[in-house]
Amino acid sequence: MIESVLRPFSTLGVRFLALLEELGRAATLFAAAFRSLRNAGVWFPNLLPEMARIGVASVPIALFIATFTGIVMSLQASYTLTGAIPVYFVGTLVGKTMILELGPVLTALTLAGRVGANISAELGTMRVTEQVDALETLAYDPLAYLVVPRILAAVLMFPIVVLLAMTIGIASGWVTALQLLDMSSPEFVKGLRLFFDPWDVWFAVIKSVSFGAIVTGVGCYCGLRTEGGAEGVGRSATRTVVVASMLILCLDAFWAAVLL
Amino acid sequence: MGIHLREVRKSFGPRDVLRGFTLRVTDGETAAIVGPSGSGKSVLLKHVVGLLTPDSGSVTVDGAAVPELKGRALVRLRRRIGYVFQFAALFDSMTVAENVGMGLRRMPGWDRRRIRARTEDCLALVELAGMGDRYPAQLSGGQRKRAGLARAIAPSPRYLLYDEPTTGLDPVTTAVIDRLILRMRDELGVTGLVVTHDMTSAFRVADRITMLHEGKARFTGTPAEVRAAADPVLRGFVEGNPDLYFGAGRARSEDRAER
């Protein structure tokens, strides 16, 4: 009787403790990764290939998404802003939302799938096939060799990808406004410039940096914690996408509260 | 100096894998640890290179306590030990040659040319000459094992740890690998520790054989002593007789339960 009453509580307690344990492990991993920054000789040669893989290779998908986001933003803005609101506000809305929110967040969510899952699956496979152990036996620090270059590459490249995505998104919104909404370029640009603040771009850069760290960090963590063969690798990849997406949105809210 | 494990205990959650395992491998010999799958043989090997730390007991290599080593000392130790993984654990993203050269790249005094020369030597030693440009996925199981061995010996280690070197291989390839292990001992003077459940292979390569059973060293002796041993568990395992093996094991567990 008492058992059945207590069970939900104990389940909750166990879950909570497990969560704390997980957080602790993640913190330990990242602290160790931070210490591994010293081993520049290990991670530096891997940095550029990772920048190419994580950053450059992500540009097409990010631009694709930004293009359609820009089109949709432009059309929806003109649909919403009717009546007394001047038409150039379409430019304002497209610019502001692309720079402040959709550029960084949509790109990060996409890359959580593309980059995060990729890293998780890759490191997971390396873990279950003992390649991570092999690295260690060859006297490599796996954190310096695998984790540091990936996180650094993402931290460096995410802002670049996001900046390109923002630009393309605004450009596609502009073209949409010209072609489909009968706006003129000066009108759109007027709206675009109306509330523009260079700080917005910095805000986006700061956000992208943190999103890059989150996506690759979660990917590395889940990947290195993989257990149980191919199935475990799949689980890790899924977990990475879910956790990274959630963290991205939480962090997004956090930055909005702190920096705006 | 050699490898010395004393009263090593290790558990993963509720599962006690090692329950006070003791083993000494002296320089120049090749020791084999035999036991069924899942008995903790790989766990044992990982303790020797510091991939795992024991819950209690000591692990020393060349007199240095492995669990206490950190940083450069650990790196130095690991360069003295080559580890041949069960499924070779080659890095998929690199060619075989890059895999073999991996352990050399960060060693002082090794430039690209010297690494290439050494890589070719090692590949030739494991009879994979000319395969350096292939990727692991393009190799057969036996070739992969040999590539893994080449990678382990490239930094000229004093110790080689083999994790199931012949598992999943056909008898001929098994024989090739066994011969390689012997060559390592005889030509390079490497001290070997082979973990295997393949008794044929164990008898072929080992100077001494230790039976790992229920987390402890149940029996240690030369191949001849093993063949002559009367211990039912060891005999059951060597002869592949489950009734004997499990019967004795069960009796033993019941024994303990009663006590």
Place this chain on the structure above:
Amino acid sequence: MDRRREALVGFVVLLGIAVAVVGTIWLQGGWRRSMVELTAASASVGQLVPGASVRFRGVAVGRVEEVRLAPGGDAVLVDLSVDPGLALPENAAVLVAPESLFGDWQAEILNRADFPQGEFLDYPQEGVLPGTALPDFSRLTATADEIARNLTVISERFEIAFTEETALNLKNAIDNIGEISNGLNEMIAQQAERFEDLSRGVNASAEELGAAARSARISFERVDSMIAGFDVGGIMANAEASAENVRALTEDMNASLEEIRSAAATADSAFGRFNALMASAEDGDGSLGRLLGDPALADNAAEAIEQMRALLADIQENPKKYLSLSIF
């Protein structure tokens, strides 16, 4: 590591940075030429923000760099960067005002004389332009709203006061005024006649008195010759003086009568004009006439007047209540 990948990474990084930098500069409003810095002081700045445009004669000539509180907090200092080619007008001042209803505020450089109603703040520092801000649009709406409410109250009161009865009373009152003025006319005419008779009588009696005095003198001269040593001369001189006095009096009275007559005539013409006005009013000419001729409105005119008077008194007593009216 192959060169092409390195080059690609470098290219993408540079492209991203270049796009960000160029885009930011472009969105901020073009390349920053070497601008001239100006500072203006104002009591408030509404919703002026950095980046807002600076205009001169309607042309954008620069942008607002910074909006900050003056040390002490009793003014707002606005830093502007403007085209170096801009020649500031005489008595240059800065007017901060919304460019449109939608948020974009701007700073306009103008001659202070062009906007005399502005309360420009003169900041006690060399080189700081005086400035003022138009009230925020929301404040204007609030005021307009109050005015509208006051107008509603007034029109309501007017409606309550101005009924048919009011108009009727008003008409009666005007009729009464007509009657009174007629009576007054008549009275003045009568009085004038009476005055005339009186003066005529006085004149006649004075002449008679003179004749009597003359005949008396003759008879007295005869008596004098008869009675020597009798002071008849003194008596006669007295009589003559009194006759003189009477004449003077008569003349005075005549003069004053003239004045009364002309005053009466003026009053008469005034009342006549008033009567004519009333007559035309009753005919229904002009708006007032229409008002009074309409029986529906002719009620309670007196009460309306009273109400209006009360309203006026109220305004005089509580001018603040109605002060906002002066804004329109």
